[in-house]
Amino acid sequence: MDHSLQLKYQRNYSIIINDCDVSLFYYFDYGERYKQINMEFQHSHRFHEIMIPLSPDAIHFIEGVPYSLEEGDIVLLPPTILHRTEYPAGPPSKRLIISFWYPKDLFGMTDYYLPLLSIFNAQTPIYRFPEEIRRQVLDIIDEIYTFSRNHDYLEHPEQRLIIHSMFIQFLYAIQQNQDKNLYTNKSSGNSATQKIYSIAYYIHSHYEEELSLDSLADKFFLSSCYLSHQFKKVTGFTLINYIQKVRITRARDLLLSTNHPISKIxxxxGFQSFSQFNRIFRQTYDQSPSAMRSSSTTITSQQSNVEL
Structure with a gap:
């Protein structure tokens, strides 16, 4: 265990309460990541997720925009938002990922939970507190860690409820101190790079519209040739491939979280035809949209999570 970190930590330690097909779910994952296994493209979840870097200098992409992170920052990700973390070269980067899922009408107290979960909907849902407040907030996570190590919570339901109660205190501490957030995003590259990230964010926000290389080049006052070259250079994807990846990920989220007809999804x-959608979906997920939906047994619960 490394006591120099902001949080108590043991590599590959986890706290698990239920699973994501059950109404109340927690998964604390203490682990390491390397540059060599950086995720290629952004992904999303049907549950809430919190990422706390325990090593410096990670970059987190949220809806196509990179955000620089420091040790002890708290990244809050609501369901279905596209994101990925990019870790630097060198030693492994330690981090804590907390995934959790609250059903609608949890304990019959929906109105009580909504203010706590509102912190996930901030324009920039990354919290960097002054040291004293950060210590108070992260101490609650340490209390959960210590409690889980010292108690057989898997065998005793009431102890799992205690962990849930402590986590609510953690969310409350963030909510009560959100006006003291010091986070500002460092500039990521030059102005040309920033423009490409602006275009990526525009794609995430307007994926349902008609988007093309020429239309985006006109909108952002660039030549099509320049945009095509720079977009691939900055993101690693062609612009058209990037648009398709955003759209297909959004479609999968709707497929699993709603009962909407697949053609409507x-x-x-933004797909121009159902055949195009079906082809790209099969290429991406190695199964048809209808097969993925029929294999899922949690549509109702997933929908409740998104609505909450």
């Missing part, structure tokens, strides 16, 4: 995500 394809249309709402």
């Amino acid at each position: 394809a249309q709402s995500c």
